[in-house]
Amino acid sequence: QKEVEQDPGPLSVPEGAIVSLNCTYSNSAFQYFMWYRQYSRKGPELLMYTYSSGNKEDGRFTAQVDKSSKYISLFIRDSQPSDSATYLCAMSSLIQGAQKLVFGQGTRLTINP
């Protein structure tokens, strides 16, 4: 079993829709949770960062962490064609070294105009 599971998609939605992306994990020691966006042939860029459980909102993006269920989500409101990319969840723990990120496989998202 992988430490972090993420549905690779692809996921295709119309412009303006609400997008929900999810990851599950097995390591209860994970405390830091991140979402990265990766455009084709580019490096990942950090979108959201959350410590422990709870919600965090930044513009059209909302990140949720449910540690009891070992489940994290990223919601994108009013999705735009420019949001089309691969979204990667990542997490880390102090035990394994907070600097070492464990990534999900990534979900390929397409927003259709």
Next chain:
Amino acid sequence: NAGVMQNPRHLVRRRGQEARLRCSPMKGHSHVYWYRQLPEEGLKFMVYLQKENIIDESGMPKERFSAEFPKEGPSILRIQQVVRGDSAAYFCASSPPTGSNYGYTFGSGTRLTVV
């Protein structure tokens, strides 16, 4: 303010040759991380370095792979005697001296193709 610079962007090597991948961290960043991304997979941690020190190399294959971050110059990921399975995108990231993963900035990667 340049970001993390990786070169070359694309590298083609024949089986058995050596591959050298370079990474210059962002200005003011002294921590460097290398990750590998195989096709249709997420990124896998390889190694974490500070200037002249390897802090965590738990993700590095035991043979043929080595990394360094000298006092002067870029970080180098070196793959000796490359095989087809080494074909992947290799990403470097850097962070400030606090070493926080919150400050990770990734480069655009080097795409290695072994023929």
